[in-house]
Amino acid sequence: MANREIIIVGGGMVGALSALLLAQHGDTLHLIEKSSVQMPAQDAPFDLRVSAFSAQSKHLLEQAGVWDDIPLERLCAYQGLQTWEKVSQKLVFSSDDIGAEQLGYIAENRWIQAVLWQRLKQLANVHFYENTQVVDITQGLEQDNGKNHQRVTVTLADQQIIKAELLLACDGGNSAVRKHLQMPVTSWDYRQHCLLINITTDCPQQSVTWQEFRETGPCAFLPLAGNNASLVWYHSPQKIKQLQSLTNQQLKQAILTEFPKLDFDFEVHNKGGFPLVRRHAKHYYQGSVVLVGDAAHSINPLAGQGVNLGFKDVQCLVELLTQCSDLPIPELLKRYQCQRRPANLLMQTGMDVFYKVSKSDDPLIRIIRKSFLGVAQQSGQIKNRVMRYAMGIN
Numbered sequence: 001m002a003n004r005e006i007i008i009v010g011g012g013m014v015g016a017l018s019a020l021l022l023a024q025h026g027d028t029l030h031l032i033e034k035s036s037v038q039m040p041a042q043d044a045p046f047d048l049r050v051s052a053f054s055a056q057s058k059h060l061l062e063q064a065g066v067w068d069d070i071p072l073e074r075l076c077a078y079q080g081l082q083t084w085e086k087v088s089q090k091l092v093f094s095s096d097d098i099g100a101e102q103l104g105y106i107a108e109n110r111w112i113q114a115v116l117w118q119r120l121k122q123l124a125n126v127h128f129y130e131n132t133q134v135v136d137i138t139q140g141l142e143q144d145n146g147k148n149h150q151r152v153t154v155t156l157a158d159q160q161i162i163k164a165e166l167l168l169a170c171d172g173g174n175s176a177v178r179k180h181l182q183m184p185v186t187s188w189d190y191r192q193h194c195l196l197i198n199i200t201t202d203c204p205q206q207s208v209t210w211q212e213f214r215e216t217g218p219c220a221f222l223p224l225a226g227n228n229a230s231l232v233w234y235h236s237p238q239k240i241k242q243l244q245s246l247t248n249q250q251l252k253q254a255i256l257t258e259f260p261k262l263d264f265d266f267e268v269h270n271k272g273g274f275p276l277v278r279r280h281a282k283h284y285y286q287g288s289v290v291l292v293g294d295a296a297h298s299i300n301p302l303a304g305q306g307v308n309l310g311f312k313d314v315q316c317l318v319e320l321l322t323q324c325s326d327l328p329i330p331e332l333l334k335r336y337q338c339q340r341r342p343a344n345l346l347m348q349t350g351m352d353v354f355y356k357v358s359k360s361d362d363p364l365i366r367i368i369r370k371s372f373l374g375v376a377q378q379s380g381q382i383k384n385r386v387m388r389y390a391m392g393i394n
């Protein structure tokens, strides 16, 4: 069993899962997180940041032993996914079509992070550095027992120094580690924001998530546990700013008149706007520092794939580190980049094409788009393959 010394910067969902899987394997982990992570109260109002988790992501969380720690009252399994353009045929995905019990689960990001941290806190081989940040990172050869070893050295804001063989940058889309090492990215602003709106409904809305495409951007519905749901409204930055300035009652009126029709009464509880930015690091590693999750790639959230891709990064990197432990770190990181970068790029590009096509008002593209939805709905096997791919069970 390998016993590496590993630093992880960023204890979000991706960093915490990486830390737990590696610590369970016997490595010594140093987890640096700029905030502090608390277990939310089970009856707290739902947080705005929620994600749809694929079957594969669920499997990884099970493997880490935390899936059953997520309270059932905070977890919503969904069996149907519907998407359509105004007045076009609906494209309907159903778990029944592929003999699965559900297509995925929707949960708050903070609960996934919290259950991972709860387990991490029980392990003696994990050292925590909370409410602090990295101020310097250096890399170089150091002598140990007459042998040269590649080491990465991190200095924290309080001048603590940590040394390790490997550093995982899991510090999100604005990764300070990536910036510090001047690792280049390709990026652009979609010139679109989305408003996340938490509502309570007058009846359970638990089994289907849907998305309507409009020229101004998609409008989506994500069921949450109990009589709760999340609405996602994509629009121009100006429009989102205006919607955000409304009172909850005024926003409800705007939803009733401008959002796709909801078949139930509801109350607005919380809202928050987020800019949509696409980023992809040109290289996933530099020396012994490797980018994982959003630090390496941020994707348009319209297909709910961001953290699922991040978890696939984690799975790939952990497998390489634990199953090919005789290989030197640079070779392991090269393999990680070769496996994950093309896969993430494919998903990012697919989402961009989908996004561009869904917003185009070119008459020809509109006809093709509507025909595509009709053909896709009739396509049986192809539709099921798409569904399996999105669930990570292809």
Ligand SMILES: Cc1cc2nc3c(=O)[nH]c(=O)nc-3n(C[C@H](O)[C@H](O)[C@H](O)COP(=O)(O)OP(=O)(O)OC[C@H]3O[C@@H](n4cnc5c(N)ncnc54)[C@H](O)[C@@H]3O)c2cc1C
Binding pocket: 009, 010, 011, 012, 013, 014, 015, 032, 033, 034, 035, 050, 051, 052, 053, 109, 132, 133, 134, 170, 171, 172, 173, 175, 176, 177, 194, 196, 274, 292, 293, 294, 295, 301, 303, 304, 305, 306, 307, 308, 309, 310
């Ligand atoms: C509106 C919206 C909806 C989305 N919906 C979905 C969805 O349905 N399904 C899905 O799969 N994905 C979704 N995503 C994407 C998903 O939220 C991200 O992919 C995911 O949060 C990335 O996790 P991460 O751990 O890599 O980064 P983050 O969640 O950004 O976590 C980074 C962590 O690092 C810490 N940190 C940051 N800087 C530092 C520093 N300098 N030092 C130390 N710590 C630091 C932060 O405090 C945080 O804990 C959505 C994204 C958005 C914006």
